[in-house]
Amino acid sequence: xxGGTSWESYYYKDSVHHLKQTTEGNDEAEYDLISMENxxxxxxxxxxxxxxxxxxxxxxxxxxxxxxxxxxxxxTIWANRVPQKPWYFMFTCNDTAAGYAYDPDLRKWYxxxxxxxxxxxxxxxxxxxxxxxxxxxxxxxxxxxxxITKNKRKLLEVPGVKSPDYSALAxxxxxxxxxxDVVVVKTKQVPEDFLHWELSIHFYESQRELWVTLATEVLxxxxxxxxxxxxxxxxxxxxxxxxxxxxxxxxxxxxxYDLTARSSSTLMSTxxxxxxxxxxxxxxxLSDKLVLxxxxxxxxxxxxxxxxxxxxxxxxxxxxxxxxxxxxxQGFGEFDDVFASSGSDDLIYIQSYGATALLAxxxxxxxxxxSQKCPVTKRFxxxxxxxxxxxxxxxxxx
Amino acid sequence: MASYERRKVTLKSSDxxxxxxxxxxxxxxxxxxxxxxxxxxxxxxxxxxxxxxxxSMIIDFCKKRVAWAAGGDGTLEGLKSDFVKVDLGTLIHxxxxxxxxxxxxxxxxxxxxxxxxxxxxxxxxxxxALNPEE
Numbered sequence: 112x113x114g115g116t117s118w119e120s121y122y123y124k125d126s127v128h129h130l131k132q133t134t135e136g137n138d139e140a141e142y143d144l145i146s147m148e149n150x151x152x153x154x155x156x157x158x159x160x161x162x163x164x165x166x167x168x169x170x171x172x173x174x175x176x177x178x179x180x181x182x183x184x185x186x187t188i189w190a191n192r193v194p195q196k197p198w199y200f201m202f203t204c205n206d207t208a209a210g211y212a213y214d215p216d217l218r219k220w221y222x223x224x225x226x227x228x229x230x231x232x233x234x235x236x237x238x239x240x241x242x243x244x245x246x247x248x249x250x251x252x253x254x255x256x257x258x259i260t261k262n263k264r265k266l267l268e269v270p271g272v273k274s275p276d277y278s279a280l281a282x283x284x285x286x287x288x289x290x291x292d293v294v295v296v297k298t299k300q301v302p303e304d305f306l307h308w309e310l311s312i313h314f315y316e317s318q319r320e321l322w323v324t325l326a327t328e329v330l331x332x333x334x335x336x337x338x339x340x341x342x343x344x345x346x347x348x349x350x351x352x353x354x355x356x357x358x359x360x361x362x363x364x365x366x367x368y369d370l371t372a373r374s375s376s377t378l379m380s381t382x383x384x385x386x387x388x389x390x391x392x393x394x395x396x397l398s399d400k401l402v403l404x405x406x407x408x409x410x411x412x413x414x415x416x417x418x419x420x421x422x423x424x425x426x427x428x429x430x431x432x433x434x435x436x437x438x439x440x441q442g443f444g445e446f447d448d449v450f451a452s453s454g455s456d457d458l459i460y461i462q463s464y465g466a467t468a469l470l471a472x473x474x475x476x477x478x479x480x481x482s483q484k485c486p487v488t489k490r491f492x493x494x495x496x497x498x499x500x501x502x503x504x505x506x507x508x509x
Numbered sequence: 510m511a512s513y514e515r516r517k518v519t520l521k522s523s524d525x526x527x528x529x530x531x532x533x534x535x536x537x538x539x540x541x542x543x544x545x546x547x548x549x550x551x552x553x554x555x556x557x558x559x560x561x562x563x564x565s566m567i568i569d570f571c572k573k574r575v576a577w578a579a580g581g582d583g584t585l586e587g588l589k590s591d592f593v594k595v596d597l598g599t600l601i602h603x604x605x606x607x608x609x610x611x612x613x614x615x616x617x618x619x620x621x622x623x624x625x626x627x628x629x630x631x632x633x634x635x636x637x638a639l640n641p642e643e
Contacts (some may be wrong), residue, residue: 162624
């Protein structure tokens, strides 16, 4: 990868977001007074930088200390911008959390270093510019951060069972309080009982900085999973059938729990079915609508999918929005039943675990489009890729 | 025709260069305009923040713009694009000078142009451009 031909190529070097010194020799040398850019007063510099596209602004922050200070301290650089489309972060290394972020506006990949997360198997949820990470091992480390500005906050440990079998993580920006809500749903099998699973819902309000356990219920014949999202104050989780049943039964369901109303009726009584048996069902909040993406399982062979569907929930009824056209399906090459899909605002990203190809579906235009080719290619057969979607919102803080 | 359009004023740069211009042209600069309206300007207006070389270029643009507004040839876009056909260093100075003089549309023009130029460069290139070897 040749360096030095464009701003973007800077991101292919190892280090990002460190201040680059311009004078040779002394590392601590401040900007010398003969520098021409000193003729620009801060207000003017801010004006100039405010014309830069978002991605360039972070590169501009690396030019010198003064530019860095102006960029990070001046809110007007972020104000009045056309809101950026959601980015997609793809993990490209099996062991670490290294990866690249895709910007669909400029159609470019950036080597972005995520704060807080140590391994890519951590639980991830994002909402309105904030991303929540929870470690997969102990589930005791939970952070909320802005992946662009690296602003971060560690939350108190989640209450509830110590080693749940399944955990779902969901974060939601609370526009009224300008804080955020985090929900962790824990599922633990009742010992030696395949049919009974205990599910608990734990809720965190950033304003109060406290966890509250909202509900605990033992589900019969169903269990919680790792997929949950908050949409307009309601928590939605996918549940999975654990009983041994015939192939005609739909094997997943949707729990709906109103986080404000906190009704005492059982979780199962308000649950609904999903449109069909799915593999890799993913829930996402797209402009305050609940959307489900999943592989449509073949009836007789639930591990093989015959397509990928997108559904929207409208007053407890599912409405099919789109199906991935066959040519895109084929474009992924071998398509396992396992794929990653994540979305925000009006965009859904879908990628196969086995490749770096990334497909985007624009909900408002109903259009499918491949992303620009990822700079990382698969190097060995067992290499897996996954990722998540987030909104680049540098003005948002934890 | 109002009397101020005929009056001339001398603008003096930080390095002592003097430019005799029509008041209408000088008033393209909001800073000078307010000075004149508030009665704070004499026959010679000193501009310690602007060097002669760049003041001359800005005055030239303002003259052409006033002429164009009065029904001259050419387009405003053409005038603007000619103004910014300069190297990066000069552009920075022009931007700073426009900012000082409060010729707002020149500030916007030079800022946008600078942003466009920055966008295409690597960090190394921009640092080198901002720190020329003396």
